[in-house]
Amino acid sequence: MSLNIIVLAKQVPDTRNVGKDAMKEDGTINRAALPAIFNPEDLNALEQALRLKDANPGSTVTLLTMGLPRASEIIREAIYRGADHGIVLTDRALGGADTLATSYSLAQAVKKFGNYDIILGGRQAIDGDTAQVGPQIAEKLGLPQVTYAEEILELKDGYVVVKRRLENGVETVKAPLPCVVTVTGSADACRPRNAKRVMKYKRAVSPSEKAKLSEEQQAYVDAHADLNLQEWSAAYVEADPEQIGLAGSPTKVKAIENVVFTAKDSRRLDDNDEQIEELIKELIQNHTIG
């Protein structure tokens, strides 16, 4: 059975390697100082999608991302690893979106895409850490959702069996297709970029990137259909202008605080069970753990 698989992904600032220039004086992220990367858990989702493709020959994996035009970088990255196509949903009108407006916009894009069997995405993005967009898209499309997925165990006869990684263990659930599955970082890492695919698809460009190429390079891209990435606008996905971008975002940032963690006093414990037990109790009481 061949599947139409959509993978939702986001290009994010690399907040894991934060240097001293990572934050501006007003407390907002200094995006210029942080490299833009493929959101890590979206890569976990891509791997699950590629495994479905491996197991179901003839399937296609399409990456869908909303962001600046440069987000086509992560589409190429996904194609290097085995994805087939990519769409950047990009429009000035989409800027400033919170999770509600984002999920609405992406849901519109998914509707426009049409015929799909399963939608995968990372649990959350490392810039906002909300974990809301995947579930909201599922709600807007009226689809079942499986969150915290660690592994897709089976897909057949119109349903999918998923192992979920929860706080206190694992849970295996079954959901009818189509559905939305958000994948957690404990899932298997994404396969590497493939050398031949890199050498071929490094030439893949979106329309806005193509416009900047020489005539000769444009002719090359025109002659190779699979090197043309897609860019969709808000109007193309028939999004209601009231529900997208800043206008569609009820979330208002009231203030941003610059919190710097510092080590305060240290305590020395003796190497015995009583002291360790005391410490554990204390940590549970003040909600550091548990």
Add this chain to the structure above:
Amino acid sequence: MANFYTDNPDLKLHLSHPLMQKIVALKERDYADADKYDYAPLNFEDAMDNYDKVLEIVGDLCGEIIAPNAEHVDHQGPHVENGRVVYADGTKANLEACRKAGLMGMAMPRHLGGLNFPITPYIMAADIVSRADAGFENLWGLQDCAETIYEFANDDQKARYIPRVCEGETMSMDLTEPDAGSDLQSVMLKATEQPDGTWVLNGVKRFITNGDSDIHLVLARSEEGTKDGRGLSMFIYDKRNGGVTVRRIENKMGIKGSPTCELVYKNAPAELVGSRRMGLIKYVMALMNGARLGIAAQSVGVSEIAYREALSYARDRQQFGKSIINFPAVYEILAVMKAKLDASRCLLYETSRYVDLYKAYEDIGKERKLTPEEKAELKLYRKYADACTPVAKGLSSEYCNQNAYDCIQIHGGSGFMKDYACERVYRDARITSIYEGTTQLQVVAAIRHVTTGTYRALMDMYAAMEVSEALAPVKAMLDELVPVYQAAVDKVTEINDPVYTDFMARRLVEMAGYIIMAYLLVTDASRYASDSMATSAVVYANMIKAEVAKNASFIEMMSPEQIAIYKAE
């Protein structure tokens, strides 16, 4: 997000050498594949960009997967189950990652499934992989064997076997036997021709790296009654056909993730490669030359990790109120380690460029008649490659052992414990100066280039090159070492006694290697405007000036008569 390619800017510099333009144009036949394969380069810049991007994948895999797996692979190791090798878990994961990344068969042509990379970027990948895990480099690097199939097998065999290697099947070269180590002429494994013209193999091989591979190249005695190298032929054994079992694997000091197997052949079906009787004298010699360059790359990678581990420990370790890197006794060791590393790397890539050039001409020569100029270039570059390969393998492997020793020394008592990577590096380094021909055998291969003047010609060529103003005095110093070397060579050739020449060969080859590597460091540092290479050039030239004088003094003082007292009864 460790990346062992991008975190080491020297690699990209070496890749940008001006000879690459010629190498790539030859290898790509003026970019003729671009119409046939959508991943083929359109021009030189495009090809170089491909190498860069693919090496970035290699660096990523090494930093994120292979290096983090190395310690566990070293502890777990492979084992034998029912005559088959089971790799360590980390090894399996490493191989799977390399397969998915399409990093097998890198140097094979596109029509057989490869990436058509020149040797130079392929060797760079080997350098990077070896830094991550020297033992894994053996399994990955055995894709070299495909080169031998490509050069000497028939079209049908190439079409059947090479695509499988490119898809990720592993290889081995089954040469050594219990009584045939350095002396491969004594190989006894028996090849018998069947009435239908096919062959079967019977006998035992020992010390076979990755001996349970999918596709084996086997050296066997096809001519009954013969006793020397001329009775040996080369065969392909395909594991799918069965007939070979792994009796045991060795419990080794280092590179423990790489299974070293004893193999038993019982009527194992095999295919002849090329012509009978040419197995050792032609095919294995070619195979070994490729493998020796691979070990030179492995040595450089091991030197790299040894230096990095030592440097990072010396920065962190506080004694007497400061980091130990501030003590002259420590920073001298580090500077010398870096100089040996950089010198080895310069020679590694110089050698790989020569190999690239002559092999490209050889390959073109199969498609059309070479012009007289091309033939002359082929001959010249083959001579340079033949001269540089044993020195690169011999001296780089000795240097990586010295660097691994010094890495432990920098760690002090902690280095003697199993807690730091340096103890594994030390054990892994040890084999590099032994396998694919011991350092002593590299000297045997190299000495004729001392006496016939190849090394001297290279020195003269490098001496004529432009260098930066800052390095001009260093080059002037090297220019003065050349006559010192020449005087030693002249004395040995004048005495013209084979025993005396053999006895002095190591010293002469070392002197040649030292001077050539120092010249390469000076010219490369100037060309790439690299401050770190320039520093290494000064440190290295200072060091080898004393080493050359030491060897020269020994040769000057020794008469042929004195050699007898060295001989044990």
